[in-house]
Amino acid sequence: MDYATLLQLLDSTLRLATPLLLACLAGLYSERSGVFDIGLEGKMLVAAMCAGAVAFYTGSAWLGALAGIGGSLIFALIHGVTSITFRGNQLIAGVALNFLASGLTVLTAQALFGQGGRTPPLTGAARFGELTLPFAEALRPVPLIGPLYAEVISGHSVLVYMAFAIVALTWWVLYRTRYGLRLRAVGENPAAVDTAGVSVAGLRFSAVMVTGVLCGLAGAYMATALQAGFGKEMTAGRGYIALAALIFAKWRPVQAMWACLLFGFFQALATRPDIVEGIVRVKVPVSFIEALPYILTVIVLAGFIGKAIPPRAGGEPYVKER
Amino acid sequence: MADPAYAIELKGISKAFGPVQANRDINIAVPKGTIHGIIGENGAGKSTLMSILYGFYKADAGQIFVNGQLTPIPDSQSAIRAGIGMVFQHFKLVQNFSVLENIILGAEDGQMLNSSLSKARKELERLARDYELEVDPDALIEDLSVGHQQRVEILKALYRQADILILDEPTGVLTPDEADHLFRILKGLKDQGKTVILITHKLREIMEATDNVSVMRRGTMVATVKTAETSPEQLAELMVGRKVLLEVQKGAARPGEVVLSVKDLRVRDEHRVERLKGVSFEIRAGEILGIAGVAGNGQSELLAALGGMQVATGSVTLKGAVLPLSGAGSDGQSRRSAGIAHVPEDRHHHGLILDFTAWENVAFGYFNDPRYQKSRLFMDNDAIRADTERKMAKFDIRPPIPTLAAKSFSGGNQQKIVVAREMEQNPALLLIGQPTRGVDIGAIEFIHNQIIALRDAGAAILLVSVELDEIMSLSDRIAVMFDGRIMGFRDPETTDERELGLLMAGVAGKEAA
Numbered sequence: 001m002d003y004a005t006l007l008q009l010l011d012s013t014l015r016l017a018t019p020l021l022l023a024c025l026a027g028l029y030s031e032r033s034g035v036f037d038i039g040l041e042g043k044m045l046v047a048a049m050c051a052g053a054v055a056f057y058t059g060s061a062w063l064g065a066l067a068g069i070g071g072s073l074i075f076a077l078i079h080g081v082t083s084i085t086f087r088g089n090q091l092i093a094g095v096a097l098n099f100l101a102s103g104l105t106v107l108t109a110q111a112l113f114g115q116g117g118r119t120p121p122l123t124g125a126a127r128f129g130e131l132t133l134p135f136a137e138a139l140r141p142v143p144l145i146g147p148l149y150a151e152v153i154s155g156h157s158v159l160v161y162m163a164f165a166i167v168a169l170t171w172w173v174l175y176r177t178r179y180g181l182r183l184r185a186v187g188e189n190p191a192a193v194d195t196a197g198v199s200v201a202g203l204r205f206s207a208v209m210v211t212g213v214l215c216g217l218a219g220a221y222m223a224t225a226l227q228a229g230f231g232k233e234m235t236a237g238r239g240y241i242a243l244a245a246l247i248f249a250k251w252r253p254v255q256a257m258w259a260c261l262l263f264g265f266f267q268a269l270a271t272r273p274d275i276v277e278g279i280v281r282v283k284v285p286v287s288f289i290e291a292l293p294y295i296l297t298v299i300v301l302a303g304f305i306g307k308a309i310p311p312r313a314g315g316e317p318y319v320k321e322r
Numbered sequence: 323m324a325d326p327a328y329a330i331e332l333k334g335i336s337k338a339f340g341p342v343q344a345n346r347d348i349n350i351a352v353p354k355g356t357i358h359g360i361i362g363e364n365g366a367g368k369s370t371l372m373s374i375l376y377g378f379y380k381a382d383a384g385q386i387f388v389n390g391q392l393t394p395i396p397d398s399q400s401a402i403r404a405g406i407g408m409v410f411q412h413f414k415l416v417q418n419f420s421v422l423e424n425i426i427l428g429a430e431d432g433q434m435l436n437s438s439l440s441k442a443r444k445e446l447e448r449l450a451r452d453y454e455l456e457v458d459p460d461a462l463i464e465d466l467s468v469g470h471q472q473r474v475e476i477l478k479a480l481y482r483q484a485d486i487l488i489l490d491e492p493t494g495v496l497t498p499d500e501a502d503h504l505f506r507i508l509k510g511l512k513d514q515g516k517t518v519i520l521i522t523h524k525l526r527e528i529m530e531a532t533d534n535v536s537v538m539r540r541g542t543m544v545a546t547v548k549t550a551e552t553s554p555e556q557l558a559e560l561m562v563g564r565k566v567l568l569e570v571q572k573g574a575a576r577p578g579e580v581v582l583s584v585k586d587l588r589v590r591d592e593h594r595v596e597r598l599k600g601v602s603f604e605i606r607a608g609e610i611l612g613i614a615g616v617a618g619n620g621q622s623e624l625l626a627a628l629g630g631m632q633v634a635t636g637s638v639t640l641k642g643a644v645l646p647l648s649g650a651g652s653d654g655q656s657r658r659s660a661g662i663a664h665v666p667e668d669r670h671h672h673g674l675i676l677d678f679t680a681w682e683n684v685a686f687g688y689f690n691d692p693r694y695q696k697s698r699l700f701m702d703n704d705a706i707r708a709d710t711e712r713k714m715a716k717f718d719i720r721p722p723i724p725t726l727a728a729k730s731f732s733g734g735n736q737q738k739i740v741v742a743r744e745m746e747q748n749p750a751l752l753l754i755g756q757p758t759r760g761v762d763i764g765a766i767e768f769i770h771n772q773i774i775a776l777r778d779a780g781a782a783i784l785l786v787s788v789e790l791d792e793i794m795s796l797s798d799r800i801a802v803m804f805d806g807r808i809m810g811f812r813d814p815e816t817t818d819e820r821e822l823g824l825l826m827a828g829v830a831g832k833e834a835a
Contacts, residue, residue: 091526178430178438185416185427192414196376196428196478197399320378 003144007151009268009275009317014152014160018263019044019162019218023242024249025170026214032174032251033202033207034187034313036317037085039075039094041100041239042216051107051231052119053112056128061224063160064126068223069216075101076212084204087317098239106232115166119223119230128157128225157225161215164216170253183207187311189317202319216244223231250281250308263293277312326390329354329486329517330375330406335384337370337572338431344370346541352486355520357550362538363561363762364733365734367410368521370492370697371538373486377401388486402429407479410824411491413471414703417464421474422446422458442481449480453510454503454649466617469500476507487511488519492529494664497616498790505531525554537561541549543816562763576606577799581782582628582751587636587647589623590605597623598634599806604781605751610773612797612814613786615826620684621786622667628784629664631672641750658687663744667755667786675739676729680719681710684743713742718768734765741769743777752776755786770796790819804828 023040030037034204052072055064075097082093106117113120133154140150182203186193190200218238223230244265247318249255269276270289277283330350331757335348341570352358362368374381377395386393388404395401401408430438434654443459450456457466457473466474472492474758475591479487482657491510493501508518509533520532528535529543536546545560559565582605589598598620605611609670613621633648646652657664666672674683674830684707685694693709696702710724719731728736737757744752757773758766774797777783787793793800794814802809802825809825 089420147556176435177436178433180437181423181430185419185423188416188418189414192416192424192427193414195376195398195408195410197397197402198378263402 001278004148005168006009006273007147008231009265009272010148010173012150012268013261013265014156015043015264016267017260018156018163019135019221020239020242020245020263021167021257021260022159022214022218023127024238024245024260025044025163025253026211027243027246028170028220028253028256029183029207029214030190030211030250031246031314032187032311033181033204034190034318035080035201035204035208036315037079037094037208037211038091038213038243039079039101039239040095040218041235042098042240042304043072043075043212043215044219044235044239045098045101045105045233046075047104047120047216047233049109049219049222049230051216051220052122052223055107055122055224056113056120056229059127061122061126061220062223064093065128065220066220068220069213072216072219073209073212074206074258074282076215078171080205080208084201087319090315098248101194101234109230109232117232119310122224122228126224128159128221130155131158131161148156157221158224162217163221164257167253167257179206184196184311187313189210191311194318194320207254241293247297247308248300250306251311256310262296266292279300281322325351327354328352328387329388329389330519331390332371332375333385334385335371335381335386337367337374337379337381338522343541345374345381348538350536350543350546351518352517354389354516354551355512355521356533357512357531357726358522359532360519360538361523361525361528361535363523363712363764364760365762366538366542366561367541368538369490372408372490372521373520375401376406376488377783390520393637402482402484405483405485405488406488407476407482407484407491408488409472409475409492411494413468413475415471415474418462420460421463422459423476424463425459425478427794429482435673444711446479449477449510451656452514453480455507458706459493461629469497469503469616471494476829480582484516484518486517488521489522490521492520493524494788495617496818497826499827501527523559523790525794528557529554538554539563564764569769570774570795572796573778575609577609577798578780580604580786581607581641583639584628585637586833587624587627587634587638589620589627589632589634591623597806598627598651599637601806601808603704603801603811605784605810606787607750607780608777610777610783610785610796610798612793612800613622613803614786614790614793614800614822615788617788617805617806619803619826621803622755623806624803625664625667625784625786627751629655629662629666630654631666641770650707654687655690658747659690661750663747663749663759665744665752665754667759669737674736677727679725679727680725680739681707681732683739684710684713684724686743688743688747697752713739713746716746718770732762733760734762734824735762737769738765745772748779749781752781752783753786754783756789756793757785757787758789790822794819794822802826 023044027037027040047068051064051068054067055061079093079097082088083090110117128196136150136154140147182193182198186200186203194200222234240262245256245259248259266289270286273286276289330352332348332350337344351656360368373379375386377398377400380396386395393404403805422439426438426442431441446459455473456476457470463471492504495503511518522528532549534546537544537547537557539561582676586604587598587601588596591597602622615621623632625636630653635647638645638647645660670676671757688694694702694706714722719735719738757769785796797814799810800814802822804826805828807829
């Protein structure tokens, strides 16, 4: 494999890791607050549909993204009301929302556009364009670093750069702010937060809403940046891979970034079986490469790479004890 | 108007949970700068009352006055603002946070953490100096002993400028030494003008530490007296509503042959950490061996290994027959057929299925008993129900309704169901853990007498309890456990709480028989 091919591979790694990263950070907020969210997939799907449809009608990718966030927030709100207010089972609520999203998106797109459950292809300003970073062309002749900067780092949509900025922001919020301290505490021991005079439900709702916003961005990226429009089941399990990355990262933001990059790299590899074959000199089934994130997650959960301890109060509705 | 000489004054507080009237028209006045005890049996409504005072529950009726001012307390934030701090029986700490992070949680100075943390660090140093409350500010809670965790809870309240400190059953998890230290801290707080409310069911603590004491019984406040003018006997009578014998009446033991012989028993937990590090002892027929120790020093593992709930190594013989400690024949069923009955420490998790009826619970572990079976395939439910009725009569279990769910009984009656089931098997060996935890005084007296009666009938009894009084009054011999080992054996007639307390803290004494 030559350097140019490697750069191509890294370029698509970034592209493919972005929706994973946004969804993974989304899950981080919810799960750190003690609300397990298996419904990342459904929220992304709804956001992708809303973004695709609104971007088509308005011709603005930004309005599309806002619509995506809106759609995802509605689903997040339902999840919050079910699992926080009414103390329902978080996993079952998430699974139900995934099913709902799966059917509702296709139905709505079909009713609006009659194109077999897709939204019409987006062109021009209805999609997020590629940003060329400053000096990309000027630095290109510099050996090694130049092409890396021009090919891999530069030339992505603004949402890609946002995703990586949100990693830093999340780290800062989690470990340096009052909100982060309370968020981490409420996922570990909600009774400690409650007796400290802080509302458990309020904190959890705020976290679930952040999850909604970030899932919205992830879905919008799918429909208006990675691809040109919404298609049936277009998230293709990315919500679950993001969840796997979250476990792999042990619910920490910077590690989540590395996990998503790794899983994005596998997805990029899966699109280029010729490269894999060139390296290992054996024919490797594409589906095996696609399964690698899940295999890694199982290994992590089995405790081979340290122990992945989830937030201690995760999955449990908070009830004041008598 | 209320009198501002009182830090807290409650007037006409009532609170019901569904059909249960937890507090009924409670009036209490706590003078400033005193330690005020609140005593009562489990379920008397002490914790509910304090939770109302801390804004955890909302009272159905009544008024709260703080320093003479009418102060509604709809939530914990209001309680904190009114200067009330609470140390719960089950600590409300985040295990994987540092001490500092726990202290500032909910009392941060602004959006950013750094300034709050450095301010808390300084404040902590001052509080540590003033009140003997030393604790490493950067230690993680999960690495601290329970005694130190409790200090963090007190520091949390003081950091929030609490003038009135409520402690709910604070000594249940402490060694006698740690408890003494706690009472010194409370005296120090009182000397600084703070008001302390101490909730407990231990009469001795009330007598030692408090200025005044209020007694609660079945949701009502029956009396408030000066501690100096009352006696443990009078308080016990007020709590229960009748005369109670505080001393267990028992004759001398007449030990027979060795029933249980344990040699070098070792247990590892799921993390491969050794919890029981080579324990050896014998119990004879007609003898009670009491295991004293602070919770978590291997007593639970000892009971679990002997009861067939945990794999162990070493050798255990029952009346000369070897008991397998792992693999076939080491399960609870085999232990029961070998003649071992087991009253587990945690009746809610191991003793009962709360959603099942009393008669179903009475049959647990004894399904194979021929008396309970019609044929090889079918249970004889009528026989079990009849047997349950008989046990309920004999053990005075109230209400005597076999078809009632176990969770509908009070703590004491739940425990009696378990005790009745196990003791009525006439076991050669009875394992009994925390026999009176969460049990009211009347039922304690009853259960204690049953244990003595079983001993006199010739059974060997292994008693595990964190209540030192219970160990002292019931045991014929006492073994003290610390860190998975037996620190020594003592005779209850010749030892005292001080000596046992030192052993419980791991300070080795001279070896005695």
